[in-house]
Amino acid sequence: MxxxxxxxxxxxxxxxxxxxxxxxxxxxxxxxxxxxxxxxxxxxxxxxxxxxxxxxxxxxxxxxxxxxxxxxxxxxxxxxxxxxxxxxxxxxxxxxxxxxxxxxxxxxxxxxxxxxxxxxxxxxxxxxxxxxxxxxxxxxxxxxxxxxxxxxxxVSRLWRPFYSTLNSLKSFRLNNTSAVEFKKSNIDEFSIMNEHLQLVTSNASKEYRLLKEFTENASHEFQTPLAIIRSKLDVLIQQDNFTEEQTEILAEAYSAVTRLSGLSQSLLLLTKIENNQYSEQQELALHDILQRKTSQFEEIWEENDISYSLQVYPSIIRMNPDLLEILLNNIFSNAARHNKPGGVIHIIQNNTALHISNTGTNSALDGEKIFSRFYKEAVNNTNNGLGLSIVKQICISSCISPSYEYKDGMHLFSFHWK
Incomplete structure (x- = not known):
């Protein structure tokens, strides 16, 4: 009202x-x-x-x-x-x-x-x-x-400056370089409100740019020494003058460096999504993308003795194509990583929803925490726990509703949109 x-x-x-x-x-x-x-x-x-x-x-x-x-x-x-x-x-x-x-x-x-x-x-x-x-x-x-x-x-005319300010705020984006312009008003209260909002939006944009620069620079600076460490470890592992125990230690260090590199990249991706750096959206043929994506993962699933079924229907979804690729990659990888030999993956898509279910552990996961950052199953500590957090953040930025449930021995992830 x-x-x-x-x-x-x-x-x-x-x-x-x-x-x-x-x-x-x-x-x-x-x-x-x-x-x-x-x-x-x-x-x-x-x-x-x-x-x-x-x-x-x-x-x-x-x-x-x-x-x-x-x-x-x-x-x-x-x-x-x-x-x-x-x-x-x-x-x-x-x-x-x-x-x-x-x-x-x-x-x-x-x-x-x-x-x-x-x-x-x-x-x-x-x-x-x-x-x-x-x-x-x-x-x-x-x-x-x-x-x-x-x-x-x-009275309606007196409130026009207020609604004009609201419309200006709707168009405000943190990644815009230009400042928000508010119409001048001869009413003191609205004039003071516009001055404060001008200051707040200006400071928010400035802090966003600083944070963006920091995260990008930090990620870049992290990747360089990590790449050096990984290359040095590659050289060490290939040498023959190490004992078996020393080789295992080097392998563990190499694995830790690899996970740290993946963690850095995942955190940077999350930051970019949260900062709305993937704001450009397009109308995408979801059924075609799903068919192409399953073809890419088909070999991986076969190597892990996992069968799959795919049911798609012609459907158009509006979202950023890069984010859609990341979402499907994470969900398909998650379905394979947490599956078991001889398991199955079912993919069903219609005009307003995408359902991906897979076999795995014989108990339900924590539905309230599964999309949280760094959430892991007790039996699996090899991943960094950010995959589903990235999926959730993509859903938020794309107006998609994600959900999880354990039904008939299957872990079901559903994504609904309008």
């Missing part, structure tokens, strides 16, 4: 609640004020009637003039003071029933007590309160519509 949508949702909810509460409060206050005005009108009518009785020495006749209803009652228990209440019965005005207010008070005429009740309908109050509620709801809808338009045209 976008920030502006999140903001609008909360803003509209809060404002709507605020307007509703304001409308209710306005309704209650207006009704209270009008009721007070009505009560004061009834009290004025009470004074007029009291003066009329005192001056005219007679009771007012029953009337319904100007929505004012007057009734009198002879009583021996007059009310002590005027009593204001809601009318017990609806008051009829123009054929319509309305709620009303009544004022009851006592007068004395010819030594006789009378209770006089004045009633007046709440017709005007109902109309006014309805008008208040209608105006309030209209204002709510009008303000919500205005806020929606403001958010669409004003």
């Amino acid at each position: 976008k920030l502006i949508v999140h903001y609008n949702r909360h803003n509209f909810i809060i404002l709507t609640l605020l307007f509703i509460l304001s409308g209710i409060a306005s309704y209650l206050l207006t009704k209270n004020v009008l009721l007070r005005e009505l009560d004061e009108s009834l009290e004025d009518s009470m004074e007029q009637i009291s003066n009329y009785v005192q001056t005219q020495h007679k009771l007012p006749t029953h009337t319904n003039f100007d929505n004012l209803l007057i009734s009198t009652e002879v009583t021996d228990n007059p009310v002590n003071r005027p009593i204001l209440t809601n009318a017990s019965e609806d008051i009829s005005v123009k054929g319509k029933k309305h709620l009303g207010r009544t004022l009851t008070f006592a007068v004395i005429l010819n030594q006789q007590h009378y209770n006089i009740t004045i009633s007046k309908p709440l017709e005007g109050i109902k109309h006014i309160t309805r008008a208040v509620m209608l105006i309030t709801m209209t204002m709510i809808l009008l303000l919500v519509a205005i806020l929606a338009l403001m958010n669409k045209f004003v």
